[in-house]
Amino acid sequence: MFTTFRGGQTGTWRVLSIAPARGDTLPIMPALSVTHADSIALPPAPSAHSWRLIGVASHLRYTERLEKIALTKAQAGLGRAEATRAALIPIRKNNAWWLMTQNERRRIFEDKSRHIADSLKYLPAIARQLYHSRDLGGPFDFLTWFEYAPEHAEVFEELVAMLRESEEWQFVEREVDVRLAKED
């Protein structure tokens, strides 16, 4: 199943902001749609009036068993009625990251950056889904998606700031921050 995030003229989500966090940004569009499909053309046909990012909600790559149990217990699902704010943060990591071995990446991911442990306290306020994009040949390696209620906006900023300060984030060479609100 392929998930397509299309920035364009129409969509369930209204775009509040599109800002580069590192490297090139994405063109400003007024709306974002999220669709799921079993078939897809890669890369998507270029368009002057929209952009499309495609990912796959794949299996977990770094999480260990006790972490998985804790995450499963703590996390909320997508699509909660009260979660009318969202963020799409596509990131690409540099060659140094991908030339590392799995255990070297894991060591930075969790043992040094505490990505999982430190994220746990933000759940279930912030619902998250990671989409893998690297093997699909797109401009980003990961499309990270977050949903939360307006009253958790500050908590979300804290989570984003925490991740950006981590050692893991030193390997991020491109990052765009798209903020969204659900149309009533």
Next chain:
Amino acid sequence: MFTTFRGGQTGTWRVLSIAPARGDTLPIMPALSVTHADSIALPPAPSAHSWRLIGVASHLRYTERLEKIALTKAQAGLGRAEATRAALIPIRKNNAWWLMTQNERRRIFEDKSRHIADSLKYLPAIARQLYHSRDLGGPFDFLTWFEYAPEHAEVFEELVAMLRESEEWQFVEREVDVRLAKED
């Protein structure tokens, strides 16, 4: 970059045999072509006269640093003139495998099955390339590709038998064994 293995009427490789090792086989075709492209439609359009399997030569998922060094030192590249025999072995692993965490999979992959260590002695006689297919939505998770000279055919059978006897292989729910020879 997407790699497409097309079983059909024409191709650089003549098909010697197509046999199911576990689960459903693939239709018998006389030839196999291997092509690389930056764009692709997924899934490929169905055809009565050919089948297409698509994968991506991705980063390593389980290998640790010392293993990576040993593998890099030992392995031969694809396309050696003397390597006129090849095998395409697509495999799909079961849900139990994918529900495990990364470290649980690694434990079976190497600590129990010794996939890397035991494979090392077959290099450089057997050149190998792994293509990831799972995130592309195809019928297999991995497309494994091997090239070797005719005089190493027996060594190759030994390698395949060794992998199939491993604990890791208990998680394989579909496997097809395609053997090939290069046209002169």
